[in-house]
Amino acid sequence: MKLESNIPSGPIEQKWDKHRAEVKLVNPANKRKYRILVVGSGLAGASAAATLAELGYNVDCFTFHDSPRRAHSIAAQGGINAAKNYQNDGDSIFRLFYDTVKGGDFRAREANVYRLAQVSVNIIDQCVAQGVPFAREYGGNLTNRSFGGAQVSRTFYAKGQTGQQLLLGAYSALSRQISAGTVIMHTRKEMMELVLVDGHARGIVTRDLVSGNVESWAGDAVILATGGYSNVFYLSTNAMACNVTSIWRAHKKGAGLANPCFTQIHPTSIPQHGEYQSKLTLMSESLRNDGRVWVPMKANENRAPHDIPESERDYYLERKYPSFGNLSPRDIASRAAKEVCDEGRGVGPGGRGVYLDFSAAINRLGEKTIAERYGNLFEMYERITGENPYKIPMRIYPAPHYTMGGLWVDYNLMSTIPGLHVLGEANFSDHGANRLGASALMQGLADGYFVIPYTIGHYLAGVKPGSITNDHPEFKQAVEDVKGRISTFLSINGKRTTSSFHRELGMLMWNNCGMARSESSLKEALQRIPEIREEFWNNVNVVGSATELNTALEHAGRVADFLEFAELMCIDALQRDESCGGHFRTEHQTEDGEAKRNDEDFCHSSVWEYSGYTSKPTLHKEQLTFENVKLATRSYK
């Protein structure tokens, strides 16, 4: 496997322009001869499919949902960053670039991040033109808020539903192309396998989730925009169906997978309330603007929060990080919560929670003001927990939320498999070891609207269109492989449900490869995962048949891939013998318990190649160089 990042030469602010001038083009009359397969219809997939179709390519877009509008991008709340500097507060492309590189703890590729900051401004314009109802000032102009600890106001938002509105914008552009016949939309079809012909990505195999039909599709290039893998932890803020299958299948066919151990844990989720819990719900980070985080001073406290006097409360974020206090970055706030709960000072059922208390803000500003700011969030909290946060402090706990790792891509967003392009959360490129708030939406749309439409032509210009069809033997083989796998699931007839395995794996990953990791916890996990996997393949019970809508079968396929992927995640976490961003190795911390990077040995992206045997992947390194942002220690004290 050769890692050629194809970063253009020259000063960083000229790289993208220079590249656009140099990439090969496909002439308009030829574009209609090419067929591009796009898997996923979230922000990245829908925006890419729509834009490529507008350019004249034929596009097939696949989603396992009943409609492209259901993709999980829809659940993003906070907003989208763009270096518009409408607020005249000193923002610039360079500053957004700088913040993103620093926030990612210096583990992202400078050139990609700079381009992201550059195109961020075009995204807002495009979305406004589509009719995305961003929040506005009385004068009619777009308004911004500051978000995620940024020192400028650069976040655009549509109430607390920014992801929904941006996705519906991309969905409307996609719908327009579907009605024009340039995009063929395939709903309720799940990608099961990637097909390579002569080393190039040339197609996919899908299972129709209603009829059970296994079908193959050929194209001139494949785009994966299939999101992240937080559900490896079982409980996360991701939607139930989010999974690793498509990128894992591509990895097993030869695509390098980069930095799988970089996962983000969001500090403000509603804590787990019971064994049966299916997923975690995020509460917007904005709550930390007015809420104070605390736990009791003494362990195993059983008094109600009101009965605990001020002197016996520990406002630990304010104590440890006096200048950022309750607004400390996500990774830092999350670890601090874990620490106090590990000391037995957690609150609520199971002791895995901390208070987020609004009483001081209510006394200062009045209940009305707080209701104006957070009314909808308070309602959502009460609906889920049955507790009134105006009277009783909220309980929050960190939860897996986003994954920075993913398939390795070059500057053109192409993986190590020629023709296979990867967009959005599914790739590894822009967020390093920690993602800043309001940056995921930006990256998904940047990749889909403004990067891939330029860079895919560079690949296609060297490909003879339509040269491969799905009666090629490789397609037949891939279909047989998928069918074989499905019948294996159905023939095991064991005693345990898929969910029980998923839960077992998730708990292991959360405890041993979650907010904090150590050599011993990782080694333990690496021993346990193959054991769970083995039991799964011998003792899972998948009911029903292959030729019907079968949710048990769908889940089994996804969990089987998580059971392999989880091992790579732990191998990566063990190999990265440093702490950085969301990857916290307990052996590597400063005296105050902060992440301690090791730039000497780990200033690289770890790219794993599948060796044919899950437990023994081959490591390749892409060295990261920082020419425009000086390597420095993040400090939020």
Place this chain on the structure above:
Amino acid sequence: MKLSLKVWRQKNKEAEGQFKDYALSDISPDMSFLEMLDVLNEQLLAKGEDPVAFDHDCREGICGSCSMMINGKPHGPESMTTTCQLHMRKFKDGDNVVIEPWRASPFPVIRDLVVDRSAFDRIIQAGGFISVNTGNAQDGNTLPIPKPDADSAMDAAACIGCGACVAACKNASAMLFTAAKVSHLGYLPQGQPERQRRVLKMVEQMDGEGFGNCTNTNDCEAACPKGISVKNITRLNKDFLKATIFG
């Protein structure tokens, strides 16, 4: 809590369906309604029986996947709440709970509680967009939009496309869904060039899908988990009339 469930089971689109009774015990009041169904499904799976199929995904009330009639009401007894955000504390120990799929002929049942809502997608494809190619856009602040218009557009755009409005309507009308999109784009200056064409096309598609006429009884608004207002239907009617006369 103990519950007696009556759940619609139907193998596929062609098969005849029927209600089946299930008794559940040890249900925690803190569970969500879908988690209660998860418990039922785990028990069915353990017995080697087919789980109850239902659409669901984000479980945060925003993706619009979940869709079921609970005791005759779309998304159950709580107003402004999707099924995934409904919690068992809203039920009493020993309650009987009847669970059905959306009932509307443009939404055929695929299996159990899963219905085919692709008719909604086709209504949007008929015209629920602004025709602007990527790269065509001018600066976002070139066209100022009065805040009240932007806010009204946002309120209409909050539709999650779940279909509760259709399920609630005795005519299975899709007026609220269609009107929400017509209204969202109609409030904005960007939506003006195609305003007349859009409403005609979308209404034509809506009728062609077999949705019924508006009853003017507002059941749709009452059932909408996002509180989309029937005022949007008034706007659609106005736009439709104008487009018919002048278009």
